[in-house]
Amino acid sequence: MAESEQLPVQSARDGNPAAWDALFRRYQLPLYAYVFELVHNEQQALDLVQETFVAAVKHIGGLRDDEKFGSWLFGIAHQKVVQFWRKRGSKELLFDEIPETPDEFDNAPDDLLIRHEQEMEFMNLLNQLPPPQRSVLLLHFVEDFSLEEIARVTETQIGTVKSRLHYAKKSLRKLLEKKNENAA
Amino acid sequence: MKTPREILLAQHRAAGDKLDKIRDKFVAGLNHRDTKAQSSISVLASWYLGGSNAVWRELIFPRRRIWAGLAAIWILIFIVNFSQRDKSELAVKALPSPEIFSTFQQQEKLLAELIGPSGPRVAEPPKPFLPKPRTEILKLLTA
Helix, strand or coil: CHHHCCCCHHHHHCCCHHHHHHHHHHHHHHHHHHHHHHHCCHHHHHHHHHHHHHHHHHHHHHCCCHHHHHHHHHHHHHHHHHHHHHHHCCHHHCCCCCCCCCCCCCCCCCCCCECHHHHHHHHHHHHHCCHHHHHHHHHHHHHCCCHHHHHHHHCCCHHHHHHHHHHHHHHHHHHHHHHHHHHC | CECHHHHHHHHCHHHHHHHHHHHHHHHHHHHHHHHHHHHHHHHHHHHHCCCHHHHHHHHHHHHHHHHHHHHHHHHHHHHHHHHHHHHHHHHHHCCCCHHHHHHHHHHHHHHHHHHCCCCCCCCCCCCCCCCCCCCHHHHHHHC
């Protein structure tokens, strides 16, 4: 898990600018990738990342467990994205039809390896997924968050996360296989 | 072969410079806030150490209008307070003197003598209980 690394969270809480610099340096790119893939606008994504930084400094006192800094920060970013969607009035992006939780859950996170020539295809396929599934999959891919952590970030039930992740991975694999078959 | 994480981060690496700029600006802001807080602490320290000149220059002189406004408000409060105190003193003075009280009591005595003693009222004796005539039904029942 990404959470096990040593981060200067306590020092940041004490108001040390160097600690904040280290924390933001660590998370800025994954955070940007996550936000961008949900809003699809560079300037908007940069603004949301900046807003996330501001909110993090403001609310660091509320973070009880330093180990959860990463998921806490992504939680703030997720909220910013949701607010952005709400402002745009795109309510349909916030909810999806959640199928029943699958009996057998695909629990292997790193089994998806993509060939160099498939990279662009992978990005296109990722964008074809409904935003709630994409959000869960991005959190899983970018920071390798656990189901509990993803549930905390997206403020949903673990069962919902499990279901979204299962169907997202399934449809992504299906799409990749279809592309491979067509290419062959 | 690459993992999805590697692909995703590689896709957005171009935004790294912009993110660096945002971060640098943000951390510089934090540093500025830090030094500002430290400077206000140093102002307080100079006050305690008797550096009234520095306090005058840094606290009072730049905000002299605010200080003047505050002083004016306090003066106004004092004026209102004093004016109300005068009124209450007048009200105390307006109360009748003990001489007027004694003449008033004498007049009351005279009036009591003229009217005569007014004894306590005698309470009316309670009426004896007279049982009401029984109804025809009761008569039948007792028969």
